[in-house]
Amino acid sequence: MDFLQKLELYRQQQEALAWEGTFKDYLQLVKARPYIAQLSHARIYNMIKDADIEEENGVKKYKFFAEEIFGLEKTLEKLVEEYFHSAARRLDVRKRILLLMGPVSGGKSTIVTMLKKGLEKYSRTDRGALYGIKGCPMHEEPLHLIPEELRPDFEREYGVYIEGNLCPVCRLRLQTEFNGQIELMPVERVIFSEENRIGIGTFTPSDPKSQDIADLTGSIDFSTITEYGSESDPRAYRFDGELNIANRGIMEFQEMLKCDEKFLWNLLSLSQEGNFKAGRFALISADEVVVAHTNEAEYKAFISNKKNEALQSRIIVIRVPYNLKVSEEVKIYEKLIRNSDMKHIHIAPHALRVASIFSVLSRLKESKKQGMDLVKKMKLYDGEDVEGFKQKDVTELLNENPDEGMSGVDPRYVINRISSALVTKDTTCINALDVLRALKDGLDQHPSITKEEKERLINFIAIARREFDEIAKKEVQKAFVYSYEESARTLFQNYLDNVEAYCNGVKLKDPITEEELDPDEKLMRSIEEQIGVSENAKKSFREEILIRLSSYARRGKTFDYNSHERLKEAIEKKLFADLKDVVKITTSTRTPDAEQLKRINQVSKRLIDEHGYCPVCANELLKYVGSLLNR
């Protein structure tokens, strides 16, 4: 489909969405689809729910946020369940302003933007559809037309709860234009759009001295005031403040805590009573979610001020810490790179991982637990079991430092460093070492960092580097083993056959010659020695393997070389040990002979075809590992 066709289709869709009718027609819609009259918090909750919620190991995963937000499951669960879900059920939290609090570049604005954009889209769907009184500056809920006395009857008959009263503009129109006949009031479908200032608003405080409350609640229209004669005539007032236009949807309040108190009081009454004061009118009903964001320092200053006590109790704070999982951090960087001008650059495997190791480490706090260190903690948080600790210990570790994740290196810093590495290196590919170097150079240029903090961070770069060295060696060695998986499996099977014969005191049969053979002691030992199984311990080690094997068999599962961590390690080491000299010599020789050259090419090809390298970083990796093995 070419662009013009798409444009035409869009226009058609747009037209198809439009609906206009009278209040009487609207009542029929409500009867058929009561959810069109839901309140703003409920609509947002249902938007998130409709996108699907999955549950994995007791942790809720929201599809709604899945493509943009990584590693913040607990935060999102709090936000959705404790705030939106409760608010949707009209519990008291909805009367509080939502405040996201967290460190810089931790995703607060991203979360708010997703809610706003999501709501624009949702209002175009059937499930998210809503309607408003046509011509109302606040596109208010038409059910406001129903007089207070009739509402209990209505609620009983329609099963729909009504909240809020008619705005001054509609009240006047109802009398002057429609003679009080509410059935005739015009109603239209409302499509949220921040651009069109419908249902989605953003308020940014300017200079506190010149800031006008009108920006929030509208103002007198001086061009028409002479015509209507009075400031209390709604026609002489423009209901175009951010709180007005965001009615039914969401208003983002940027830098809320920097704001003057008089602004905050307006918000309080809005969130608390569902109405606010504007001009010389009776209180004006509003149904909207107010969401603000701030950092920890600002929040602490705010709550330490006694004057703010009343406000404080009307705010619900959701902490948005940094992500603490290395693999999720990688996804953040991938996303940021996709959205940047770097997307044509090849990022070598593990380059983003080492950066993530660095930034996650900087966010972690030391644990008091015996045998725990930051690297172990990092791995544990990322779902890997480590010596002495298992996944079930994670919760306890997290509880040890509730402040964990509220400080450290932010994702933007890392991306900025990667992009500056690109500029200086002038290349088509960035590898892990380039990234680490760029991160380190960045620390040198960082003006506001203390000496201790710098040392701490440099140490994390060193740790990330060591992790990379291990990964790099393994990757190259694996690539040297012709068909690594197959070799590993063959060696493993061979070992098992021998262990079985050994434990049962029987002989093995050569599959080809059918000759009877003793178990190959040399082979078994050469594997066991790799992981330090001593001559004295070999018998019990072998027996343990055999017990595992049969317990797998009993459960109908196959025991393969991934089933036993230590044995897997032994097999891997044995394969590498056999090749060690070849790898070492081949990767570090300056003048390879024909045989070596052939091997290098094969290995490069494997790295490129199977492991995501490009010719540049494959070559760099081989050279680097060569130097590592010769140390």
Ligand SMILES: Nc1ncnc2c1ncn2[C@@H]1O[C@H](COP(=O)(O)OP(=O)(O)OP(=O)(O)O)[C@@H](O)[C@H]1O
């Ligand atoms: N956990 C995360 N998952 C996905 N992206 C993230 C995450 N944390 C940060 N980002 C990305 O980092 C960038 C900065 O985040 P964002 O602007 O949302 O942070 P913020 O908390 O609003 O920061 P500030 O306090 O500086 O306003 C964004 O591009 C965002 O997408």
Ligand SMILES: [Mg+2]
């Ligand atoms: Mg922000």
Ligand SMILES: [Zn+2]
């Ligand atoms: Zn109105």
Ligand SMILES: [Zn+2]
């Ligand atoms: Zn590359």
